[in-house]
Amino acid sequence: MTRTIAELAEALGGRLWGDGSITVTGAAEPGEAGPNQIALATGAAYLEKLTAGGIALLAEGTDPEAYGLRAAVLVARPRLAMAGLTKSFDPARGPALGIHPSAVVAESAVIGAGAAIGPFVVIGEDVVIGRNATIYSHVSIGEKTVIGDDVLLREGARICHRVTIGDRFIMNPNAVVGADGFSFVTPEKSGVEEIREGLSQRAEIREQHWTRIHSLGGVVIGHDVEMGAGACIDRGTIRATKIGNGCKIDNQVQIGHNCQVGDDCLFAGQAGIAGSTRVGNRVVLGGKVGVSDNIFIGDDVIAGGGTDIYTNVPAGRVILGSPAVKMETHIEAQKNIRRLPRLYAQVSQLQETVKKLLDKG
Template sequence: MPTIRAIADALGAVAEGDLDLQVTRAAEPAMAGPDDLALAMDLKYADGFATGHARAALLWPGADWQALGLQAAIFAPRGRLAMAGLTRMLDAGPQIAPGVHAMALVDPSAVIGEGAAIGPFVSIGAGVRIGARARIASHVSVAEGAVIGDDALILQGARIGARVVLGDRIIVQPGAVIGADGFSFVTPEKSGVEQIRETLGQRDHIAAQSWTRIHSLGSVTIGDDVEIGANACIDRGTIRDTVIGHGTKLDNLVHVGHNVQVGRDCLLCGQVGIAGSARIGDRVVLGGQVGVSDNIFVGDDVIAGGATKIMTNAPAGRVLLGYPAVRMETHVEMQKALRRLPRLAATVAALQKAVSKTGESD
């Protein structure tokens, strides 16, 4: 059990009171027991101490910890950053026994790094290379030629396709699929979709068409310190690899299409969809359910609010919102105008009525 002193040192934070007090877990103030570290990085959470039994807490700067009935306190100038360090300390992680489990199936040509842990019902194909201290939980499949970096964590049921390259310290959550075929099909004649792209809606002739598969010969390359959420899907490239840059984080249910290039330190929130061959710059943040059209470029440091649909190139640093995406401030003005429409319609109707009566009197 860590002491208050050890936690404060790890966080680079100031602590006061009984620094040798030990805690077992983190808890909300109202739910905290005497061996818990209560988390109240904002004054609005202070009321919870009246019903909880915490002796120590992680508090906002300047908090009167003694008035809260505590024996020790750690002060966090930046609460969520302190949360990152604290949760890292207290997270025991998945229980995967060291070595290769007897019920794992590992091809003789695969190379398993020193200190790696391979769980039960894992399948590792020919020519696979697993890095040092990598941990692979149960029911994961790693197809032929894949490379997984040092200190990787691949969780239950993830699927790693052929020739996929995963960087060091990657985390892949349960059910993610990396390296499935891209969604690429073509018709013998010009398809209805191609016609609509050219005419923007006009269809002169409609004919029966069948779809011919374009096979995916590329794979997926993912950098270091990347996290892939549960049930996310990253498609392999058609010829070149689909690429995810260092430090990028993907939430659950994110879909990255074939040939997409995503830069470094991006944040792609739940249900984001990026269509084939789009390019995403560095440090881009896409809120939940954002969609990005195929073959466009989203510049560095773009931020797109939830459900935004980006259909054209977005310049670096732009803040976007809406469908189709516009500057956030423009979208806000548009929404204000929409709310005024009923009142405006009533005003127009009254004016029409007044004009009509004036015409009758003449």
């Protein structure tokens, strides 16, 4: 898709500077942009890389003339403008409108108007899909699943049976919604149960064999949710696992059975939330954050990458480390650890001094 920079400025709600007739064919980072690519100078560090005679997206208050540009779009928040700009130039092309001849769609399934369903898609009995669905190849959707309008399901996505999903859902390749939860039980109290109860060693080590607990609950996902490649949301044991509106779930994130997740949460890659945990609204989990089962994380909590959360976290707290503590506490502890060699040397010196004084006495 091509458009003039004047059209782009209008679409982004920005202010045009310079020659508005220049055709824009795409976007690139400063220093790598071609003559008709708009350079995304989203921060001060990028400004020095701008090429004279080029075109750029800049923060309001920046002087394009100082960088020798031909034209620019000035916006209040460049990173936010990037969302609209990148959407304009996204080259991804979905399957053609209609249902591909190789797709297998149950007669009882209801597909809304405007659907584009690619090759080798399998849609089960009594599935309901809203309007304008885009479903790429090799997607499978289990029986009695209900999906809203304007969904985008990429290659190999798997949605199991009896799942409910809202509008504008995006699911990237090989993500899975509605697989069975990780639930097993032993005939007698297991070693894990003993340790959790007493926080001590087992009374006796013996054979134990695991019996599967079937997952009868489903998954309920709200509107405007996005799942990255390889992400998994398990179905509930009896009640449904729930994901609120506006949540963004990165690649390889695992959300266990019975979890209840609020609205507008952001979970980065390889974060894992164990079963039956409740997560409030607007919670951010950095990459590789681990969350224990059966705990509660309050609204607006932010957990830095690699944090391990074992206990409840009150609303609004910023945490880091393993085990999780307030971020400022963790940073101070790390500073103290780095000081230990010097402290050890000082203590050794003091010991030597005291020993000499005692010997003289």
